[in-house]
Ligand SMILES: C[C@@](CO)(OP(=O)(O)O)[C@H](O)COP(=O)(O)OP(=O)(O)OC[C@H]1O[C@@H](n2ccc(N)nc2=O)[C@H](O)[C@@H]1O
């Protein structure tokens with residue numbers, strides 16, 4: 001029982017409004033087929049939920065464990081993880097704007113739903129996922145490309161060719177909360193409904209041919225103001241994913 005847990009990039013990320021102390025987004029999420037963690041369930045009798053992998057946080061903070069706590073109300077789930085351990089081979093860098101933790105949470109949700117026959121719908125799984133992280137719903141639906149809005153809970157499939165995305169992650173750990181805070185204090189702006197509707201209708205390649213790194217991602221300038229070293233890595237033709245620190249480009253091959 002092994003599944004791939006892919007990374008994502010944000011082709012564009014525009015702030016569309018505020019919801020309490022969160023920001024509403026208008027963003028195109030695209031799966032990075034060449035970059036993924038691997039999640040396996042391995043048969044082994046254990047007394048407690050066991051998660052093995054190279055994480056920077058303890059079990060309680062792990063997104064996969066948070067999903068387990070949500071699902072253990074189903075008695076079959078608690079029983080299942082007395083007979084299986086979870087092993088994650090991490091390849092997606094953390095604090096990278098690639099959604100690694102959120103991807104793991106979503107794939108784990110889908111795997112438990114399948115192997116424990118919970119028969120939950122994608123929408124029901126997504127509802128559970130949004131409690132764990134804003135990017136989890138995108139990964140629950142398993143789309144290659146999607147238009148994402150709200151605080152990440154509105155996910156609409158976008159039909160386009162599968163893209164060959166190249167990612168570069170400098171060793172700069174970007175703090176998402178800090179970046180949103182600086183955005184709100186110094187860079188606040190909102191995209192109109194009309195403009196986001198226009199962007200959502202364009203292919204990812206068309207969008208990137210009309211944007212530069214700053215106009216494509218509202219979080220780039222606040223990130224730069226906190227982590228000036230990012231500028232050194234901002235090469236021509238490359239864009240910034242999420243709250244960073246990753247840069248990406250679409251290879252012309254596809
Ligand atoms: C920025 C995005 C874009 O895809 O991705 P990443 O950069 O993480 O990949 C996501 O919205 C990251 O969502 P999520 O993964 O839930 O963010 P977290 O790190 O949990 O949030 C840290 C803090 O950032 C702020 N935050 C987060 C998401 C959001 N839509 N608005 C916010 O204002 C909140 O203050 C939150 O407490």
Ligand SMILES: Nc1ncnc2c1ncn2[C@@H]1O[C@H](COP(=O)(O)OP(=O)(O)O)[C@@H](O)[C@H]1O
Nearest residue numbers: 057062063094095096097098099100101102104
């Ligand atoms: N399964 C997980 N994989 C990676 N990071 C995780 C996981 N669970 C919790 N985290 C925590 O989430 C943060 C990194 O989240 P991640 O989604 O990898 O980065 P980003 O959102 O910037 O792409 C770190 O604080 C990390 O300790």
